[in-house]
């Protein structure tokens with residue numbers, strides 16, 4: 001194969017380049033860089049940006065060759081043991097080539113293959129040493145970039161951005177597959193981690209620390225392609241194709257880790273996130289493990305804040321039985337407003353002057369007083385739809401009365417609203433609810449899981465090379 005050498009701009013065989021010492025390639029790259037500097041300096045229409053792009057190009061072959069040799073040395077250094085059970089491999093044969101894409105271009109590594117009698121499988125220990133899963137055509141750093149982009153934007157866009165940033169082509173389907181593969185790996189890791197959190201909890205001597213753990217939950221829906229292409233047939237059978245499904249979301253943080261910016265905006269320095277498409281039970285277990293990791297076991301107390309959805313309080317009773325429960329203040333206000341509309345209809349003035357003191361009372365005094373006033377208002381109403389609305393809302397306030405301790409909450413400087421989890425839902429929805437986007441449950445869960453690894457600042461657990469600091473090496 002003939003190719004133009006990026007160093008000396010002449011044609012010679014790649015095989016010849018590969019056999020040259022890195023120092024020679026480095027010298028050639030150095031010459032190319034010098035030439036690029038001169039060219040950029042002498043050209044009126046080139047900026048530093050042009051030089052940045054050119055310099056990366058000038059050293060690419062040097063880096064690619066270094067990676068190829070490094071990968072070869074690493075593969076050769078791997079002992080002939082089964083990477084799964086550590087049994088000595090038999091029927092060893094060398095020189096099995098495998099080509100994959102790295103950040104700096106394609107490289108080919110020759111590896112040794114052997115048979116594991118215990119696992120009854122052919123194994124390639126070199127691949128494990130290199131961090132390459134079976135069938136992966138991309139290096140770990142390329143896999144990571146693909147997973148990150150695909151979890152942040154629609155796959156079509158991700159493919160274009162990927163090419164723009166790396167100069168490598170990755171078709172949509174490949175990128176999609178890559179992201180799912182990484183997402184499924186993330187799911188397996190999450191399961192293992194959640195289990196560890198529960199075990200560690202069981203073994204831990206608990207010393208209570210004077211902080212409160214805040215737990216919030218909410219749900220939003222997502223559009224999926226579960227009966228894609230069969231809609232007409234299903235409708236004929238009288239089955240409406242279900243396209244919208246719930247994504248259950250939760251967030252946990254310690255109250256003492258909530259502060260304020262200089263501008264007075266509330267910020268939470270350490271916060272755990274959970275989002276799952278696998279139902280309420282999955283949320284319950286994942287959220288519990290996340291809360292344990294964030295210090296639930298040592299917390300002096302816990303507080304669940306959410307809107308009025310029944311599933312939330314059932315989950316809280318079930319998994320966080322010791323936690324206090326608080327209804328999101330703004331949801332309570334919406335219910336007050338609904339009474340106001342039933343009482344005053346279109347009379348905005350009366351509505352406002354009725355609502356304002358009640359909202360204040362709910363916030364600063366007690367729910368009992370508010371309920372009492374609603375009851376009085378109802379007693380004076382004629383029978384009819386508005387009266388029914390008011391009666392329904394009174395029942396709502398009575399049901400949640402014990403969850404409306406806003407005065408005590410404010411005195412203890414605790415949150416009275418579920419703003420943080422609602423913000424989390426909004427942010428995740430932005431990614432998952434774009435026009436024309438359909439998902440499958442499997443794909444959803446994988447991508448949600450990737451997104452949560454990123455948000456929880458655990459990306460490095462999935463891609464250990466990302467926490468590697470070359471300056472300290």
Ligand SMILES: [Zn+2]
Nearest residue numbers: 082085116119
């Ligand atoms: Zn084995």
